[in-house]
Amino acid sequence: MxxxxxxxxxxxxxxxxxxxxxxxxxxxxxxxxxxxxxxxxxxxxxxxxxxxxxxxxxxxxxxxxxxxxxxxxxxxxxxxxxxxxxxxxxxxxxxxxxxxSRRSVPGAVELLTSLRTRGVQIVVLTNHMTHVQVDKLEACGLTALVDHLVTSEDVGVQKPDPAIFRHALQLCGARPHEALMVGDSWSADILGAQAAGIPAVWLNRRRTPIPDAQTAQEIFELHELAPSLNLYLNL
Structure with a gap:
């Protein structure tokens, strides 16, 4: 990956x-x-x-x-x-x-740090204004842990449009099967990734019913992602 x-x-x-x-x-x-x-x-x-x-x-x-x-x-x-x-x-x-009151989601720093030590590129893919999201990353101390920030404002299309996912892949030089999407929005993150051919993990912190268990893996907290990462990284 x-x-x-x-x-x-x-x-x-x-x-x-x-x-x-x-x-x-x-x-x-x-x-x-x-x-x-x-x-x-x-x-x-x-x-x-x-x-x-x-x-x-x-x-x-x-x-x-x-x-x-x-x-x-x-x-x-x-x-x-x-x-x-x-x-x-x-x-x-x-x-x-x-x-x-701004803070990162529990486990976010640990996850990004772990990915960087494994040589995995990290892309933040978000539907928002660029300056707003840059400020959030800085406030949470995440800026140095992110390789690329891709916003709908910069690309001109929003998730779930596959074009914004393809743009992120191009930045990393990765093909769809060489990437993983993690997000909390089923419609924007999961279905968008599916349309782009990218495997996805749904972070369901609100614990709402999963729309389709065949479409994506479901986790409730970020620390639960570790076993999946080991699988994707073939460790």
């Missing part, structure tokens, strides 16, 4: 941890949200984030517009309509706490 392709958010970067920290801070300051638990808010915010994320990547919204709209809709679901200035203040509070 020449290369391992890894998603960033919720695979190497613990987005959920930072998100819950940010939402907890907002919920504590604004009682309107206290009718819902942090877990309920995070679940709703996760759906809004995915919806807005696609709009941003497609150029239908700016990153800032999406940031404010998420909170407007979140508060509206709790019976409060925010004024524009309130949306800005809430979004700023969330972003500040999110930033200081």
């Amino acid at each position: 020449k290369a391992v392709l890894l998603d960033l958010d919720e695979t190497l970067f613990d987005h959920r941890h930072s998100c819950e920290a940010g939402l907890s801070a907002v919920r504590e300051r604004y009682p309107d949200l206290q009718q819902k638990s942090v877990e309920q808010l995070e679940g709703q915010f996760y759906l809004l984030l995915n919806e807005m994320h696609h709009a941003v990547l497609q150029g239908r919204m700016t990153l800032e517009e999406a940031r404010l709209e998420r909170f407007r809709l979140l508060f509206h679901s709790c019976g409060r309509d925010l004024r524009p200035q309130e949306s800005q203040e809430i979004a700023d509070l969330y972003s500040q706490v999110y930033a200081v």
Whole structure:
């Protein structure tokens, strides 16, 4: 195996941890949200984030517009309509706490370090704006452990389009069977890898039912990947 392709958010970067920290801070300051638990808010915010994320990547919204709209809709679901200035203040509070709470997913540093010692190229393959993902890698101390960062912004297409996977393979000089994709999104990471002919491992940290056990191996934590790596590396 020449290369391992890894998603960033919720695979190497613990987005959920930072998100819950940010939402907890907002919920504590604004009682309107206290009718819902942090877990309920995070679940709703996760759906809004995915919806807005696609709009941003497609150029239908700016990153800032999406940031404010998420909170407007979140508060509206709790019976409060925010004024524009309130949306800005809430979004700023969330972003500040999110930033200081950034961390890698447990096992990420150990996994990347192990791959590098074995001479395997590491590619982070992500649907996001490049500067945002560069900042996350730096904040988590992962930059020096990554050989290539491939973003949908730079390539011009998003996962699950096979073209972005082929671009990553070209950077590594690897053929599909010489690589492995690891990610948390079934639709973007697993089905995208399948379309590109790349074996895939689904990191299911939310422990949702696997759509098709024949399509990819399932793990719940990154440290569970070690036996599979030994198999792929023929060790």
